[in-house]
Amino acid sequence: MLDIKNLHVKLEDEDKQILKGVDLKVEAGKVHAIMGPNGSGKSTLSYVLSGRAGYEVTDGTATLDGEDILGMEPEERAAIGMFLAFQYPVEIPGVGNMTFLRTAANAQRKARGEPELSAADFLKLVREKAKTLQIDADMLKRPVNVGFSGGEKKRNEILQMAMLEPRMCILDETDSGLDVDAMKLVSDGVNALRDEGRGFLVITHYQRLLDHIKPDVVHIMSDGRIIKTGGPELALEVEKNGYADLKSEVA
Amino acid sequence: MALPKAKEDATAALLGTLQMPDCGGWCRAAREDALSRLTAMGLPHRRDEYWRFTDPASLIVPEVPKAATLGADPEPMFDQIERLRIVFVDGVFSPEQSDDLTLAGLEIERLSEAMTSDIHWARDIYGKLEVEAQSPVARPLAALNTAFASDGIVIRVTGKVEKPVSLVYLHERDDSQAILHHIVKVEAEASITILENGPAAARFNKAMEVDVADRGEFRHIRAQGRDHERRAATHLFGRLGQESVFKSFTLTVNGVMTRNECVLNLTGDDAVAHVAGAAVGDGDFHHDDTVFITHGGETCESRQVFKKVLKNGAVGVFQGKILVKDGAQKTDGYQISQALLLDETSQFLAKPELEIYADDVACSHGSTTGAIDEEALFYLRSRGVPDAEARDLLILAFLAEAIDEIDDTRIAEDLIGRLEGWLARRKDD
Ligand SMILES: Nc1ncnc2c1ncn2[C@@H]1O[C@H](COP(=O)(O)OP(=O)(O)O)[C@@H](O)[C@H]1O
Numbered sequence: 282m283l284d285i286k287n288l289h290v291k292l293e294d295e296d297k298q299i300l301k302g303v304d305l306k307v308e309a310g311k312v313h314a315i316m317g318p319n320g321s322g323k324s325t326l327s328y329v330l331s332g333r334a335g336y337e338v339t340d341g342t343a344t345l346d347g348e349d350i351l352g353m354e355p356e357e358r359a360a361i362g363m364f365l366a367f368q369y370p371v372e373i374p375g376v377g378n379m380t381f382l383r384t385a386a387n388a389q390r391k392a393r394g395e396p397e398l399s400a401a402d403f404l405k406l407v408r409e410k411a412k413t414l415q416i417d418a419d420m421l422k423r424p425v426n427v428g429f430s431g432g433e434k435k436r437n438e439i440l441q442m443a444m445l446e447p448r449m450c451i452l453d454e455t456d457s458g459l460d461v462d463a464m465k466l467v468s469d470g471v472n473a474l475r476d477e478g479r480g481f482l483v484i485t486h487y488q489r490l491l492d493h494i495k496p497d498v499v500h501i502m503s504d505g506r507i508i509k510t511g512g513p514e515l516a517l518e519v520e521k522n523g524y525a526d527l528k529s530e531v532a
Numbered sequence: 533m534a535l536p537k538a539k540e541d542a543t544a545a546l547l548g549t550l551q552m553p554d555c556g557g558w559c560r561a562a563r564e565d566a567l568s569r570l571t572a573m574g575l576p577h578r579r580d581e582y583w584r585f586t587d588p589a590s591l592i593v594p595e596v597p598k599a600a601t602l603g604a605d606p607e608p609m610f611d612q613i614e615r616l617r618i619v620f621v622d623g624v625f626s627p628e629q630s631d632d633l634t635l636a637g638l639e640i641e642r643l644s645e646a647m648t649s650d651i652h653w654a655r656d657i658y659g660k661l662e663v664e665a666q667s668p669v670a671r672p673l674a675a676l677n678t679a680f681a682s683d684g685i686v687i688r689v690t691g692k693v694e695k696p697v698s699l700v701y702l703h704e705r706d707d708s709q710a711i712l713h714h715i716v717k718v719e720a721e722a723s724i725t726i727l728e729n730g731p732a733a734a735r736f737n738k739a740m741e742v743d744v745a746d747r748g749e750f751r752h753i754r755a756q757g758r759d760h761e762r763r764a765a766t767h768l769f770g771r772l773g774q775e776s777v778f779k780s781f782t783l784t785v786n787g788v789m790t791r792n793e794c795v796l797n798l799t800g801d802d803a804v805a806h807v808a809g810a811a812v813g814d815g816d817f818h819h820d821d822t823v824f825i826t827h828g829g830e831t832c833e834s835r836q837v838f839k840k841v842l843k844n845g846a847v848g849v850f851q852g853k854i855l856v857k858d859g860a861q862k863t864d865g866y867q868i869s870q871a872l873l874l875d876e877t878s879q880f881l882a883k884p885e886l887e888i889y890a891d892d893v894a895c896s897h898g899s900t901t902g903a904i905d906e907e908a909l910f911y912l913r914s915r916g917v918p919d920a921e922a923r924d925l926l927i928l929a930f931l932a933e934a935i936d937e938i939d940d941t942r943i944a945e946d947l948i949g950r951l952e953g954w955l956a957r958r959k960d961d
């Protein structure tokens with residue numbers, strides 16, 4: 282599904298190389314996790330895959346089902362099924378959460394040549410999904426993420442994911458700032474979306490989240506590279522011994 | 533004090549083209565007083581402090597700069613709202629296009645008729661609020677208006693009026709000049725909404741004096757003309773009694789030159805005054821909001837919320853002042869003026885001012901100039917919203933705080949629709 286080959290990325294305005302040859306393949310139906318110390322380039326990878334400005338790809342490719350995504354606009358990537366749950370969801374004063382969700386859902390449908398959702402169908406769908414994430418009517422009415430707590434913002438990301446039903450979901454530290462209950466809500470939301478046809482790339486700093494969202498494959502990223510790949514046990518190993526051992530292992 | 537020669541000449545030149553309308557009785561004195569005020573202060577000049585951001589030249593040159601007319605609006609503004617329509621074409625009252633001037637809870641007359649009687653209540657307001665507003669800052673275009681207004685509407689509100697009174701200003705001649713002066717007297721506990729829309733003339737000078745008695749309510753929504761080349765200088769004067777409410781909102785879409793002055797005097801205690809505006813301009817567009825609110829009573833609240841979206845060299849100006857007099861304790865004054873610049877050629881010039889002589893007040897003001905928030909834009913696009921649509925959403929979101937000042941949601945939705953239209957028309961460039 283998602284196929285990243287030898288991806289090299291530097292900052293556009295600065296002579297700073299951040300990704301130094303990332304190779305990664307996420308198959309449909311699978312959950313891959315990326316762990317790694319702060320500053321290793323995990324968020325950068327997620328941003329580059331979703332098309333944020335400010336980065337320059339100096340080498341390598343990234344495709345979704347064979348289609349080159351790196352040349353696409355962010356909205357085109359979204360329309361073919363890419364989704365990033367942001368590490369720091371953005372506040373948008375003046376745009377109601379509901380308006381935002383409806384605009385996004387319909388824009389994607391339009392881009393794919395599908396009919397727009399009727400107001401009634403949309404409302405029904407949002408209410409249903411919001412309920413399982415314990416997002417109340419007030420949060421739906423308020424401007425996007427404005428005044429939301431950290432946990433509310435993350436739940437709101439999962440709500441968007443549930444509404445948009447992307448094929449390839451990237452979650453960037455969705456667990457950070459969550460207490461145990463919120464972590465469970467968010468994980469249940471993600472698990473509910475696990476499906477034969479859908480791939481997940483779960484970026485996390487801690488093993489904790491992976492107790493709830495069981496990964497098939499775990500990658501360790503350090504200094505802009507995947508330095509080790511293994512099964513779920515790799516996450517436990519990192520939790521116990523830290524990253525230092527792994528880094529010296531490959532050095 | 534003698535006027536500078538240039539000012540004296542400019543004033544004489546314009547006055548040479550104007551003729552004081554015939555009127556008997558009470559108004560003659562009011563007009564002549566206004567004319568002597570005007571000749572004493574002279575017309576505004578770019579070098580005047582109050583006009584440093586806006587060059588008044590095109591508002592005062594003797595020959596009216598031409599303005600092409602776009603013709604009738606296919607979807608007339610406020611059409612879905614039940615209202616009493618009063619139509620002026622190039623500043624001339626049109627009885628054929630207007631409704632009967634009767635509505636429960638108020639008396640309406642044309643100014644030109646009210647002025648023919650020997651005695652009239654309007655005498656206590658006509659030019660009186662304007663005079664009060666001439667200090668500490670001179671407003672010569674308002675004095676000019678009082679002296680030369682050809683017509684207007686005189687309204688006395690005695691009850692709670694159900695339907696808004698809607699002043700519709702049509703523009704048909706490309707060289708027309710209109711000078712209109714309206715008087716609104718809201719009696720105690722009475723309430724009214726006034727709507728205004730349309731380009732009015734190639735050059736429009738309008739004044740409205742509003743006297744709101746204790747517990748009276750005045751609401752005002754205005755949409756300024758779609759004709760790109762029209763020019764307007766307007767003054768809105770308000771005197772607010774105890775526990776009265778005064779709310780005014782202006783949407784300005786296009787118009788090569790607009791100066792909207794609003795001067796409010798909160799004389800009674802517990803009065804509430806909100807003035808807000810949303811202006812969107814593309815290219816040859818200069819829009820100036822100049823507001824002066826004086827708090828005289830205690831525990832009054834005033835809000836100024838002005839937002840501008842500017843593009844392709846458009847210029848926005850905001851001069852806003854809150855003056856809290858000695859004794860106006862517990863004043864709550866808020867002022868925000870913000871511009872969203874869609875490119876680097878546009879500019880916003882702001883002069884927010886607070887002057888406070890009471891010790892127990894809460895006043896705040898802020899002014900910002902910014903571009904589209906790139907983070908928010910990326911967030912929207914990452915959810916599949918195309919770039920142009922995402923920008924529009926953010927522009928409307930930026931204007932929302934001002935539009936939220938409108939109490940009537942139908943009207944707010946109508947105005948949002950206009951803004952969406954403006955955005956849609958700008959997709960091609
Ligand atoms: N826009 C940017 N400007 C400057 N430095 C950046 C920018 N984006 C990322 N970096 C740097 O790139 C490195 C990787 O950052 P990031 O991708 O956020 O790592 P992680 O998510 O693994 O913590 C860090 O050293 C970070 O400071």
Ligand SMILES: [Mg+2]
Pocket residue numbers: 323324325368453454
């Ligand atoms: Mg990160």
